[in-house]
Amino acid sequence: MRTILVVDDEASIRESLEGILQDEGYNPIFAETGEEALAMLGRELPDLVMLDIWMPGMDGLATLRRIKEIHPGLTVIMMSGHGTIETAVKATKMGAFDFIEKPLSLEKVLLSIQNGLKVVDLAEENRNLRRQLGKDYEIIGTSQPIVQLKQQIAVAAPTSGWVLITGENGTGKELVARAIHENSRRKDRPFVEVNCAAIPEELIESELFGHEKGAFTGATAARKGKFDQANGGTLFLDEIGDMSLKTQAKILRILQEHKFERVGGNRTIEVNVRVIAATNKNLEQEIAAGNFREDLYYRLNVLPFHVPPLRERLVDIPLLAEHFLRHFCSKESRKIKRLDNEALKAMMRYGWPGNVRELKNIIERLVIMVPDEIITCDHLPDVITRGRENGKTRGALSGLQLEGASFREAREEFEREYLLRKLEENDWNISRTAEAIDMERSNLHRKIKAYGIELKK
Numbered sequence: 001m002r003t004i005l006v007v008d009d010e011a012s013i014r015e016s017l018e019g020i021l022q023d024e025g026y027n028p029i030f031a032e033t034g035e036e037a038l039a040m041l042g043r044e045l046p047d048l049v050m051l052d053i054w055m056p057g058m059d060g061l062a063t064l065r066r067i068k069e070i071h072p073g074l075t076v077i078m079m080s081g082h083g084t085i086e087t088a089v090k091a092t093k094m095g096a097f098d099f100i101e102k103p104l105s106l107e108k109v110l111l112s113i114q115n116g117l118k119v120v121d122l123a124e125e126n127r128n129l130r131r132q133l134g135k136d137y138e139i140i141g142t143s144q145p146i147v148q149l150k151q152q153i154a155v156a157a158p159t160s161g162w163v164l165i166t167g168e169n170g171t172g173k174e175l176v177a178r179a180i181h182e183n184s185r186r187k188d189r190p191f192v193e194v195n196c197a198a199i200p201e202e203l204i205e206s207e208l209f210g211h212e213k214g215a216f217t218g219a220t221a222a223r224k225g226k227f228d229q230a231n232g233g234t235l236f237l238d239e240i241g242d243m244s245l246k247t248q249a250k251i252l253r254i255l256q257e258h259k260f261e262r263v264g265g266n267r268t269i270e271v272n273v274r275v276i277a278a279t280n281k282n283l284e285q286e287i288a289a290g291n292f293r294e295d296l297y298y299r300l301n302v303l304p305f306h307v308p309p310l311r312e313r314l315v316d317i318p319l320l321a322e323h324f325l326r327h328f329c330s331k332e333s334r335k336i337k338r339l340d341n342e343a344l345k346a347m348m349r350y351g352w353p354g355n356v357r358e359l360k361n362i363i364e365r366l367v368i369m370v371p372d373e374i375i376t377c378d379h380l381p382d383v384i385t386r387g388r389e390n391g392k393t394r395g396a397l398s399g400l401q402l403e404g405a406s407f408r409e410a411r412e413e414f415e416r417e418y419l420l421r422k423l424e425e426n427d428w429n430i431s432r433t434a435e436a437i438d439m440e441r442s443n444l445h446r447k448i449k450a451y452g453i454e455l456k457k
């Protein structure tokens with residue numbers, strides 16, 4: 001039963017509303033003053049409040065202001081015998097849902113309550129949907145880099161700092177961006193995504209900033225850009241390394257002044273947007289090549305996040321595989337399938353050039369194509385099992401000895417294997433290898449020594 005708090009100093013109004021509301025199946029509770037109502041709200045939360053404007057002591061508007069401070073989501077309907085347009089407008093601006101004049105009409109009261117409760121229900125549904133969506137944005141993994149990443153998100157998300165996320169394709173950069181948004185104060189505002197690489201250069205500005213009518217051929221009406229759409233929320237600029245220098249200059253201005261103009265217009269628009277940018281490129285190299293503005297890089301890089309490739313966090317593979325198996329089995333209404341040990345081992349030996357996205361796609365295919373409950377090596381795509389047969393994997397993890405290895409041992413085994421391969425690729429030239437893998441030369445020397453790697457040639 002829905003509870004409705006009626007706040008009115010007139011006994012006759014309280015009595016008549018009690019009868020009407022009870023007849024309609026509501027549970028009415030009463031307060032005679034604003035102060036009493038606030039005290040009651042400290043103890044129990046009704047579904048809706050009906051609040052008189054003219055009351056001795058704290059009046060209706062003052063009470064409304066306090067209610068909105070304490071319970072911003074609570075639906076309040078104002079009632080007044082001397083209603084003026086100004087008070088109605090004032091109350092609505094302060095967040096009142098509706099305004100009804102006395103003498104109260106039974107029909108009007110019930111309609112306003114029904115509408116108010118509908119809004120309450122929609123808000124609740126919205127919250128539930130968000131919660132469910134939030135689950136899909138869960139970052140799976142217990143490897144050290146992922147645990148660190150989650151800690152970093154928890155610290156950085158509530159701030160308003162701009163964020164730069166780097167990592168190879170498919171590592172989960174967008175997922176991290178969504179997690180930051182979901183854990184920020186902006187979570188109830190939009191998360192708008194733009195893939196800068198997917199939009200033709202000549203359209204990107206209008207996509208981001210919008211355009212005025214007639215700005216260019218085909219601009220038949222004014223259109224809001226993504227910065228407008230994301231106002232109050234988060235704008236996720238994916239593949240920012242593919243953005244032209246001109247667009248970068250505009251983005252920098254928004255970062256500094258929170259202002260921009262639409263294409264073809266001279267009206268300045270102010271926005272409050274948090275930008276999360278992501279790239280799979282090495283922006284320092286792009287700066288050196290003259291393709292990326294250094295000032296923008298430093299402004300964006302205030303909160304840097306790096307999502308490591310899947311091959312650097314082997315321990316996450318079983319967890320991710322299980323997570324995706326559950327997800328796709330339930331989506332396809334199939335009985336839960338599992339990977340046998342050999343299949344899992346083959347997956348942990350593979351290099352995953354497409355990272356988590358590749359793993360997710362393969363599991364989806366397996367769920368659809370394999371009728372059996374247990375997935376074995378025979379079901380896996382050739383690309384994963386090839387290395388198992390000839391003793392060499394295509395991925396970066398050839399011949400790793402992972403049997404019974406702790407995480408640290410596995411990581412060391414991987415590092416050794418990786419360095420050997422990279423040194424071989426670069427003719428055992430330390431400077432060249434260090435540059436290729438973006439590591440300090442001295443650091444590479446130290447690792448070579450630590451792993452007892454013998455330099456050939």
Ligand SMILES: Nc1ncnc2c1ncn2[C@@H]1O[C@H](COP(=O)(O)OP(=O)(O)OP(=O)(O)O)[C@@H](O)[C@H]1O
Pocket residue numbers: 138139140141167168169170171172173174175176238280320356357360
């Ligand atoms: N740690 C993780 N836990 C659960 N799902 C993940 C994880 N990492 C990635 N995914 C899933 O893998 C897919 C690819 O991730 P995402 O799109 O975030 O990668 P990306 O780095 O942004 O890729 P791109 O650079 O190609 O845009 C998504 O479906 C995402 O939900």
